[in-house]
Amino acid sequence: MYKYDHIDQTLVDQRVTQFRDQVERRLNGTLAEEEFRPLRLQNGLYHQRHAYMLRVAIPYGLLSSRQLRTLAFIADKYDRGYGHFTTRQNIQFNWVELEQTPDILAELAKVEMHAIQTSGNCIRNITSDAFAGVAADEYVDPRPICELLRQWSTLHPEFAHLPRKFKFAINGAKEDRTVLLCHDVGIELQKNPNINNGELTANIYAGGGMGRTPILGSLIKKDVPWQVLPSYLTALLRVYNRFGRRDNLYKARIKILVKALGPEEFARQVEGEWTQLHNATKQGKDNFSQAEWERVAKHFTKPSYKTLPALSDEQLQSHAESRLDANEKIAFTRWLERNVRPHQVPGYAPVILSLKPHGTAAPGDATSAQMNAIADLADQYSFGELRVTHEQNLVLADVEQAELLNLWRAAKNYNLVLPNIGLLTDIIACPGGDFCSLANAKSLPIAKAIQERFDDLDYLHDLGDITLNISGCINSCGHHHVGNIGVLGVDKDGEEWYQITLGGDQGNDASIGKVIGPSFYANEIPDVMTSIINTYVEQRSTDEPFIETYRRLGVIPFKEAAYKNNGKHSKGAAV
């Protein structure tokens, strides 16, 4: 776990002072609201439907138990006893007071946390793989680069007022768990003996994003040595800052620039700028140094693992056999199957704690009691650390396999062991109309209704991997475009409607879903889901996941099924 040095600490402390002064000027009226707005956004402070909302950064998803306890404390003292983990490794508090935000930031600074650049038109919190450092399929631990780039991007002066927000994701594993291609810049790390003498290099993808115009990023540069990332990324951002469109909010993202120029021309312009930066008289001064690397990387060495035998699932089950009753056995087996992942080190496993209980809380919500309990679990079972996933769950990365049963029992008391990871009810959802002032429709009741309809875990396990993502408006915070099934809230004549997309996917075969047709009323959605799922069940060949069946058959059979009862409800043309 990264530890702040005095530079990092001084910076966040001074940032609190700066923001306190800005809030004071806002409150005494010397700073107008429209001029305060970008300043507060660069500190993660939104003004939402009911109240101010504060978004706190969890850089590359890594948290200590101590930090989590502070988040619980903040939830209790300054909010309503819970927080919402987002898809971008942040946590949001929905009910804060403007006057208190500087105090909250000061609390955060005490545990090496902040809300810097979690919003606004600047480089946002950098996200990465929640299984970084432990995933069995990892070839480079991305965290030192994440941390170096976190520092580089923090309060970067040239890029404080970009045309739009700017999101980086960094991946270093075979499987992409970061949705790399849906980011303004995706950095794919690699270590190849044939490239750069086997030193760490990066492939750079640019121009991905969701929103109104979903686009997957394009590869614009291969094999960038890690040391020169600051100058390369400066060049890239400089081109975007100068030429990104500012006349139209919807056309201001880098994806539009890359598309308008074409990826080759965009890459050429970046290259031109980079050559200048790189060859300028101060050549090399921007480069990350080996000393900086070493200072940072030493915080990401392996914890003190014991030498343990690797246990197979069968061994784990038989080990648990005598200690579980019949019902528990099924639940535990399912949990091992869905919530426990392979680890790099024999005898250990990463464990996903589900924040998607069926039908009760919003996906990604955790109460302060849960947060405190999870902090205890992290201390007891996982070296005091945990991770936040893109799918809005939490991970204990280093659990001894022999302790899995004990952990399962303990986490069960806090409703954290639902074995639905990667299944239909592991829904990604934005807060939608219940909280968000931009929403066209609610997301949370839709998620709840679907979870209630598909409450049978046997059935869900039989269905296997399916992603379902819900956004309350076209901004796509719920990533509906890359859900195998996507639900998008739309507004028609002041009424809430829902449009379905199919065939989206994240991961190595990322793709953007297709709209199937006219939108539905909220109360139709569970039936529509049932029709789509039934079509899959009827048509699948053995062991074929949903997305493959969809890719084989195309949209038509699903579409026909979705509209078969229809004609009376759904309205007009697709929006």
Add this chain to the structure above:
Amino acid sequence: MNQKIIYYPKDGKPNLIANEWQVWDGERDEGGIPDLEHGFHKVLVPFHWWITRYKNADIIERANKGEIGVWFAADDDILKHSEIIEEGKSFWPVIGAHFPIFRDGRSFSTAALLRDRFEWQGEVRAIGDVLIDQLLQGARVGFDAFELRPDQNLDIALKQFDLFSVVTQNSWRDQRATIA
């Protein structure tokens, strides 16, 4: 316009000095640039105006006397005109870069390019919608003079530069702080 500007030389301290430069928008064209005999004695002209007049002997003479500088609009592509800028460097005492609205950060990159790429050593002045909370960024990318929007409180503005004692990336003014 503001009667005072903040002048913050690269190796000095920020302080308030009298504003000697009038920013001219190039619009009232018939009579050419404003009457320098009366009013202000020095004028920043728009770069697009300079491009079409700088062969004019009268303009050159005034520029040589230190009465004319230029300012870049946020959407001027300064790399496209690098030859004219290289030439202009020997005439201009001051270059301005304009913020049409405070949240438009293009002029940050303009200033960075003027310092990095054109190696301009003279003054770069932030003009237009310049507010207190832009000063820190501006100072780091290459601005050393700021004409704030007239409603801004200059005392509060002057205090901004002391807010941070560390930075985590290199810029025109400072190298990033490192432990090693």
